[in-house]
Amino acid sequence: MSKLIDEVKDSRRKYDVGSWIVPIIAVLTAMLVASVLMLIQGLDPMLAYKSLFTTAFGSSEGIAATLGKATPLVLSGLAVTLGLRAGLFNIGVQGQLLTGALASAWAGYALSNLPPLVHIALALAFGFFFGALVGAIAGYLKAFRGVHEVITTIMLNSIVMGIVDYLASNPFKEADQALTRTPQILDSVRLPMFGNFPSGFFLAAALAFLMWWILGFTTTGFRFNTVGRNRFAAWYAGISYKKTIFFAMLFSGGIAGLGGAVETLGITYRFEPAFNLGLGFDGITIALLGRVHPVGIIPGAILIGGMRAGAADMQFDAGVAPELVDLLLAMILFFVTAPLISRFFKNSANRSLTGGWGN
Amino acid sequence: MSALLEITGVSKQYPGVLANDNISLSVSAGEVVALLGENGAGKSTLLKAVFGLVKPDSGEIKIGGEPIIFGDTAGIISRGVGMVHQHFQLVPVMTVAENIILGDEPKSGLFINMKAARAEIIALSTRYGLEVDPDAVIEDLPVGMQQRVEILKALRKDVKLLILDEPTAVLTPQEIDELLSVVRNLAKSGVGIVLITHKLHEVMAVADRVVVLRGGKLIGTTSPKETDEAGLAQMMVGRSVVLQVNRTEAKRGGVVLEVKGMQVRDDRKILSVKGVDLALHKGEILGIAGVEGNGQREFVEAICGMRHREAGEVIINGVATKNMDPHGAHEAGISHIPEDREKHGLVSSYSIADNLILNQFDQEPFAKGWIRNLAEISKNAIAMVAKFDIRTPSPSNTASSLSGGNKQKVVVARELSEDLPVLIAAQPTRGVDVGSIEFIHNQLLSARDRGAAVLLVSAELDEILSLSDRIAVMSGGKIVAIVDSKGADRNYIGRLMAGLDK
CATH class of the missing domain: 3.40.50.300 (P-loop containing nucleotide triphosphate hydrolases)
Known part of the structure; x- marks a missing residue:
């Protein structure tokens, strides 16, 4: 009996982890296609990949840089994942992340005379809070007004970028500077390094495990998952759809904001609008690459962080434009969603020809 | 040719x-x-x-x-x-x-x-x-x-x-x-x-x-x-099926669920339940017969907290309830086999085990405070799969892997597992194979014999006739007659359903 129980519990975990074959094949296929493109240009793909990956993973400095790049990506991937689990496609991670980055930068330079730990915690909280605020707007509109979150988050991205640009170029602008950017944050609020390694990464990874535990083992996680899979059944089972949707979007935005804060406090040390572009959108790729599993986000973010970190050296060694990394990411996203697409078409074929035939 | x-x-x-x-x-x-x-x-x-x-x-x-x-x-x-x-x-x-x-x-x-x-x-x-x-x-x-x-x-x-x-x-x-x-x-x-x-x-x-x-x-x-x-x-x-259910005499007790003057609107906001009074007793099966679209669905949904009621009272064990959500109705003592099991009854991508506790996921023993107790959930699933004859290789398989009859058994198992005073079964055997129908019928009867007050709504007049102790006929949003099922005349009920006799 108890063996049977263990077996059931085990298979639940297996089911939760999902298949890792698809993402691995997606990455390899993308690399293969990219090599063909490089060959057409007369470049050496082996050299390019060798340079890309030795830079990213070949030395402790390289790994440190990779983890630094990966840190905000883990958090933006988690933000997308949390939304998807509750059935929401949060395209607004970019805007939420920018808001968090700016808010924590302000807290980092404008507040002073605080003990370092308190100051760091406060700056992170600022990032979380303002990201959550942006997420909550979309969450409120979705839950209580029925406005589709894809529409609102895309629009909020534009709105937030405008506001953030305004703030960074006017009230929060560094004095006597031509560039649009905030002053540098105080040294005391910089995220410490563990040797070469940025502590922000460990914070992000810890959050990933925390989210995995919450989604898999708590009633809150069950609420999120149930609403994401069948909101009518969730309602029937006594789970408030509206509340769950609202909080999923709020926390998704908060985690994205935290991603911006970690970037500000650990890497850029100030807010500069052009710095964080794309981090939020990479989060979508990473979430899908990680099979919408919080812990799966970590390897996905490290891989993509590594590609970002190694791109410059790849250009230097193999003459391959760093934009190749963007191309790789786009193809990974394409191939990782391709099985979903083909399954969708297969299902729709089933619907018309064999649907409803029972089993 | x-x-x-x-x-x-x-x-x-x-x-x-x-x-x-x-x-x-x-x-x-x-x-x-x-x-x-x-x-x-x-x-x-x-x-x-x-x-x-x-x-x-x-x-x-x-x-x-x-x-x-x-x-x-x-x-x-x-x-x-x-x-x-x-x-x-x-x-x-x-x-x-x-x-x-x-x-x-x-x-x-x-x-x-x-x-x-x-x-x-x-x-x-x-x-x-x-x-x-x-x-x-x-x-x-x-x-x-x-x-x-x-x-x-x-x-x-x-x-x-x-x-x-x-x-x-x-x-x-x-x-x-x-x-x-x-x-x-x-x-x-x-x-x-x-x-x-x-x-x-x-x-x-x-x-x-x-x-x-x-x-x-x-x-x-x-x-x-x-x-x-x-x-x-x-x-x-491959064996003989008792299509005519062996039903013993009901041991009818006091009123458990009482509905007074209920009015409910349908999805198009048209009044479809036009003042219904009904008393459901402990230990009986009360069947609601009627041609579909005569307000039965809205009536049941209003009792189960799935639909707002415009007017009227729902009294459970003597306590008048306000308009509730499904959770509130469940708390008040109503278990409900919903008409649309795919939409409301199951999360098809969840395991059978999770579906078996879907509306009890945050209650003891399936959760201790904030943390779900996976061992208890599995134990419950193994017991339920055996008790309700749910045909599956493992309770960790998804509900979508089950046949229609077995899906329905999951819903029935869940709703009967708590032994609540009221059971509302809406179209409990729709799209279900003969073997499962027999099983579900027997489960409804044994719930009755344990003292539950069972309200059965079905489009199958045969089902109503063979299971119910009393039959309420609904037509045009009203209950036009309540008859004892003993010696109930099929033709007479058919005429009532069609709104011919008053």
């Missing part, structure tokens, strides 16, 4: 299951062949093979005397094989005419010639006696009418062989009668018909021949003249 469809010795082996085992059958023009079998008997595989979607390991399928080519679905359809699915393939916002011509529109120049289309449809519908309004929008039509549109869609393509997949599952008794007479007319005009159904009395009413499948094997071919419903049921499940 050669047969329209000729299946000879078809076998299909799937990993672990022999889905079709040397099956032969033929359908001639003008013949109605009923294909009977429980879920998993091999009907789907056989039909997929007919459409070229499944390649049989051995055997041959001929349509109009010509063997079919595997994969050539379009070719097979063009030879005059049509199918009306259980789930309609209609565009809800388009008109009847637009739906029927969809994919093969009569044109004048670049434009669709709607005039020609309408004329064609009117001609078609008079020819087969299937009246429709070509300009009506699908979503405004009752289900029976939508099905008629589906049939016309198939007939327009010169169908010689028409396959109807559980066509009566969604119909009201009147619509079923109409459909059956349509089927007979079509057969008379020379169309060969394959009717897939669970409902034995329809088979008896309409089929020329009955082919019974069980566990992938062809068990036998018979005809309504040679057998009766009990005989068919026995062939289907």
Whole structure:
């Protein structure tokens, strides 16, 4: 009996982890296609990949840089994942992340005379809070007004970028500077390094495990998952759809904001609008690459962080434009969603020809 | 004359299951062949093979005397094989005419010639006696009418062989009668018909021949003249089924659930429950009979907290309740087998184990505070799967892997596991195979015998008659009569349902 129980519990975990074959094949296929493109240009793909990956993973400095790049990506991937689990496609991670980055930068330079730990915690909280605020707007509109979150988050991205640009170029602008950017944050609020390694990464990874535990083992996680899979059944089972949707979007935005804060406090040390572009959108790729599993986000973010970190050296060694990394990411996203697409078409074929035939 | 469809010795082996085992059958023009079998008997595989979607390991399928080519679905359809699915393939916002011509529109120049289309449809519908309004929008039509549109869609393509997949599952008794007479007319005009159904009395009413499948094997071919419903049921499940439930006398107790002056609006905001009073007693099954669409659904949903009530009271064990959500109703002591198990009853991508505790996920012992107790959830699942005979290799499989009957058993198991004072069962055996129906009926009866107050709503009058202690007939949003089921007259109840007697 108890063996049977263990077996059931085990298979639940297996089911939760999902298949890792698809993402691995997606990455390899993308690399293969990219090599063909490089060959057409007369470049050496082996050299390019060798340079890309030795830079990213070949030395402790390289790994440190990779983890630094990966840190905000883990958090933006988690933000997308949390939304998807509750059935929401949060395209607004970019805007939420920018808001968090700016808010924590302000807290980092404008507040002073605080003990370092308190100051760091406060700056992170600022990032979380303002990201959550942006997420909550979309969450409120979705839950209580029925406005589709894809529409609102895309629009909020534009709105937030405008506001953030305004703030960074006017009230929060560094004095006597031509560039649009905030002053540098105080040294005391910089995220410490563990040797070469940025502590922000460990914070992000810890959050990933925390989210995995919450989604898999708590009633809150069950609420999120149930609403994401069948909101009518969730309602029937006594789970408030509206509340769950609202909080999923709020926390998704908060985690994205935290991603911006970690970037500000650990890497850029100030807010500069052009710095964080794309981090939020990479989060979508990473979430899908990680099979919408919080812990799966970590390897996905490290891989993509590594590609970002190694791109410059790849250009230097193999003459391959760093934009190749963007191309790789786009193809990974394409191939990782391709099985979903083909399954969708297969299902729709089933619907018309064999649907409803029972089993 | 050669047969329209000729299946000879078809076998299909799937990993672990022999889905079709040397099956032969033929359908001639003008013949109605009923294909009977429980879920998993091999009907789907056989039909997929007919459409070229499944390649049989051995055997041959001929349509109009010509063997079919595997994969050539379009070719097979063009030879005059049509199918009306259980789930309609209609565009809800388009008109009847637009739906029927969809994919093969009569044109004048670049434009669709709607005039020609309408004329064609009117001609078609008079020819087969299937009246429709070509300009009506699908979503405004009752289900029976939508099905008629589906049939016309198939007939327009010169169908010689028409396959109807559980066509009566969604119909009201009147619509079923109409459909059956349509089927007979079509057969008379020379169309060969394959009717897939669970409902034995329809088979008896309409089929020329009955082919019974069980566990992938062809068990036998018979005809309504040679057998009766009990005989068919026995062939289907391989043992005799007690269609007439053995019901003991109810030990009726005090009133548990009382409804006073209830008024409820339907989805279109039209008042559909127009002042209902009802008292449900401990230890009885009260059946609500009625033609679907007479307010039963809204009535039940309002009791279960799934629909707002405009007026009236719901009193549970003497305590008046406010308008509630489903959770509130559950807390107040109502368990509910919902009418739409796919939508409300289950999360199909969740494991059977999680579905078995879906509305108890945050209660002891399945959660300790914030943390879910996976060991208890698994233990509960293993016990429930055994107790409710849920046929699955493991409770960790997803609910979507189950057959309709077993899905329903999951819902029934969950709702009965708590032993709440009130049980509301809405269409508890819809789309469920005969074996599971019997099991679910017995579970409802044993819930009654344990002292639960059971409210049963069903479109199947036979189900109401065989299970209920009292029968309330609902018509036009009101309860027009409450009769004791002992010696209840079927015809009298039918007349009440139709709103004829007062």
